[in-house]
Amino acid sequence: MRSLRHSILPLAAATVLALIGTGTAAEAAPAPAAAKTRATAGALTASGSEAESVGRSARLSNGAPVDSAKNIAALERFWTPERMAKAVSLDKVPAAPGPDAAKSAGPTGKPGSVPSAPPRSAVKAPRINESAAVGKVFFTNPSNGGTYACSASALNSSSKQMVITAGHCVHGGKGGTWMTNWVYVPRYRSGARPFGTFAAKQMRTFTAWINDSDLRRDVAMVTTWPLNGNKIVNVTGGHGLSWNFSRQQAVTIFGYPGNLDGGEVQWVCTGTTRAVSDGRIELQCNFGGGSSGGPWLREFNDSNGLGSVNGVMSTVNSDGWNRSSYFDDGVKGMFDAQGGVT
Template sequence: MRSIRPSLTARRGRGGRRTSTSLTAVALVSVLALTATACAGDDNADGKPSAVSTGDGKITIPDDLRHRLKEHGIDVDKWKNGAWKNWNRDDWLREANDFINPIIKGLWDPDRMRGADDPDQGVDDNDISGDQGVTDPTPQPVQARAVTPPYHTSAATSGKLLFDAPEGTMVCSATVVTDPAHPGKSNLVWTAGHCVHAGKKGGWYRNLAFVPSYNDQGMSAAELENASRSEIAPYGVWWADAAKTSQQWISKGGETGGDGASYDFAVIHVTPEQGSGGKSLEETVGGALPVDFDAPAVSQVQSITASGYPAAAPYDGQRLYQCQDKPGRLSIEQSDPTMYRIGCTMTGGSSGGGWVETGADGKPALVSNTSIGPVRSGWLAGPRLGEVAKSLYESVSKQFAGR
């Protein structure tokens, strides 16, 4: 089983043993938006940028802020000149409260967006060694169907999550979700834990950015070669200024197998790279999905729709797809919550994409996200969202409640 992960295709494979329900608080240390001028290398005479952008305005970087950032491994001048590419062990194995994601304007240009890699590392379907709980028969594959463009009309809350890992430029899928602290004005995005953090053998990924309605018109790979940034990212590039995933994922998660898969979820808070004229992400795309943390039993769910941008063959990561199926159960280990599983042919890159169910009120709600799947595709599994996921979600919301 492979972790469908970022177009790193992380489908995390083997289920990890439940260790605790505590959360890793990923504090926002600083959001540093380097100006376009600074990124282009047009600095002051002393070789140092004098200002940063926080969206629409500019402020001078105080010396004490520079020093504080350096304490967390960020040298503003070095970072904007390419230090974000360096992955030494001390940086990679940061403590959980050291999530830092300075904005580098223009970094995610059309070429980098299109070229996000898919280093999928899977294992055999039989490698589910901890399957001690209730698991239903393997579902029949459901052929993923291409979403009709424009995606903004048919799937406005879906998008791509781009980031850099030691292996290179990567991609996942993600979903805009509501924010209880900011009704109608959410800047929260839901994805898989393995799309923001490498798990027990790594640390936080870098340059995390969300692109809602990526390739909104559904252009082919050939057409995208000449597409402008505004055509590829019509609703802008939104950088993560905070990210949280479960302690279970950080402690147990791995690139292959299913360790930590039952807790493979994450919430990020985003801010627009170029400013949004005061509009939130939810207002910009025109919607956000509520999250259902009651973890409805499989028998109560008639149908789940999973969305994502599959990037591993036979897909190319440029178009949005969906699978719809009645879920079954997958248990990786008896001590961990049982996961949802559906038939679906989507591959790596679809990791982190939202799973949506129509609730009793007739309205859609996010109930899971793509986490793992077999090497040869055919099905996907996602965690059931309970108290751990709810606490994580609420903590990110509260972090920005007064802003």
């Protein structure tokens, strides 16, 4: 089917960097030519200091762990179509502290990759470049009881149950707490849930994000419960993972930006990333709130909708430059810690 195509929206003159769906000030970025954008339909700790990650069992907003069929069913009932439609982006979190550029000067080891995995049964893509392995995330922020939305994608691992997203989509960062009522809806589109709703079982993000809102570590991995006995990667396929590659990469970025079609359909941005002074990477896509956590994919295969995750959507400034944490050995360590959880 024909893919929808839209031009990039006009950009504001002021340059303020904000978490996608949160809104925190940071440094300005220059504005060269725009990238090509198109629409498509109890703690567990990994080793390291700045790269340490912590996991926690997913919970309902009443504090109950999502660890039984009864509570999973309660979570599915909670997320009605009306509640999903009203979910909005987070807003106005504290500004992140300035990073230590010396600690993020380059790769922390040799480049490496985990391969992607196709679904067990063929999945027909309803739109060009719409990926079944990308979806929308919904959750409650305990700080105010509001319901919010992000983006995420299925990530191939030994468990076949994992998705990857932004750190601020699972934890509020400095001064915040873990999100609750967390679910992942693959290939969500205007309320449609073609593969169902997958409840979170366990979340993991970096302690540098939890304690300091460090944007270099705005990454999270979430183990989901099987749905009707089926694991997410086996259902939709799962992207691979890349780390320690050059900061200049041709990427395909997916997400559900609220400033484009109201965040109700997947959008895609393609281009070549560049390095940022704090060690992160950026591309000018003008993806706004709701796109947080969407995958930045190397080697995207248009025929099966799969690639290798080399970043996740984190921030945007008013010139439309989106940024992602750089994927190094720390991200691989998080993957090793979470990828086998079932």
